[in-house]
Amino acid sequence: MTKKYAVGVDFGGTKVLSAVVNIETGEILASEKKKRKQAKEQDEVVSKICNTIDEALQEANVSASEILGIGIGAAGMTDRENGILLKAANIGSTNVKLAEPLSQKYGVPVQLGNDVEVATLAEKSFGAGVNCDNFLCVFVGTGVGSGVVVNGSILRGHTGVAGEIGHTTLFPDGRLCGCGGHGCLEAYASRTAIAKAIVARIQRGEESVLASQIDESKGIIRSKAIFQALAAGDKLAEDAVRQGAEYLGIGLTSSLTLLNPEKLILGGGLIESVPHYFETAREEIFKRILPITGSKLVIEKSVLGDYAGVVGSALLIVEQYSLHPEKFASHEVEAVSTI
Ligand SMILES: [Zn+2]
Structure with missing residues (x-):
């Protein structure tokens, strides 16, 4: 793996927190949090997430082409295969497509998972579950x-x-x-x-x-x-x-x-x-x-507390890279061919 950064998004009941994470160390380079407020429908949710990602990337001085991908940990039921948030806990959003629009905007693979799954991944790599x-x-x-x-x-x-x-x-x-x-x-x-x-x-x-x-x-x-x-x-x-x-x-x-x-x-x-x-x-x-x-x-x-969500979400994409490296290769080809 040549890229050492990924973006993790913690999509919670009341807030969206995005961070640029060093996937080798778990260190957060920059993060941006916004209240979700009324963001419930497809376009509002996607633009809210994109705002936090853009600001985190800018603050970290990292471009979208330097990241391996984007992982999203959402509080709710998710369709991992298709990257759709089926039902969000305490939010009222249903069937929100997240992976496709984000993948198109940033030109990288996007993986969706639930909040507990990503917190577990974070503990496994950098917390109480190491070794x-x-x-x-x-x-x-x-x-x-x-x-x-x-x-x-x-x-x-x-x-x-x-x-x-x-x-x-x-x-x-x-x-x-x-x-x-x-x-x-x-x-x-x-x-x-x-x-x-x-x-x-x-x-x-x-x-x-x-x-x-x-x-x-x-x-x-x-x-x-x-x-x-x-x-x-x-x-x-x-x-x-x-x-x-x-x-x-x-x-x-x-x-x-x-x-x-x-x-x-x-x-x-x-x-x-x-x-x-x-x-x-x-x-x-x-x-x-x-x-x-x-x-x-x-x-x-x-041991990871509040930041387990973003770190674990970034690790979701690392896990995908180890399971399906071909998906990442095709993204690079697509990105090159659109230039
Ligand atoms: Zn029950």
């Missing part, structure tokens, strides 16, 4: 998602959705989940689930310092607010977080028993902002797991 061929990465925030690495490769599954750990069943007749099912792990262990449990308990008359925040934010409580309530010694917040973390531990024990990985890497808003949550989930796992599965299991936090 580890079998691990499970789980991210807990508004939902619970995971990336599975088996024998050094990301497991994608038959229809590309392997790792939807948040929708494994914890209780057959349990709480309604965002996916339409009942009793999913995500409906018990995510920040959204914990916030809902806190709100319900306050409404039933329990006391909490978070009571005043329910009206202000219409029932939505952020990880930071939960962290502040814990720091203030709020018993209800402590109890709800402990319960959520125990549910996570119970749910993950099943997956760990199935996969027998070397490491479990935990990341996301709740893990980063609420240390108590990580420790409790960890304890719950070691309480339940088969001794032979748990004997050499290492559980640790992800």
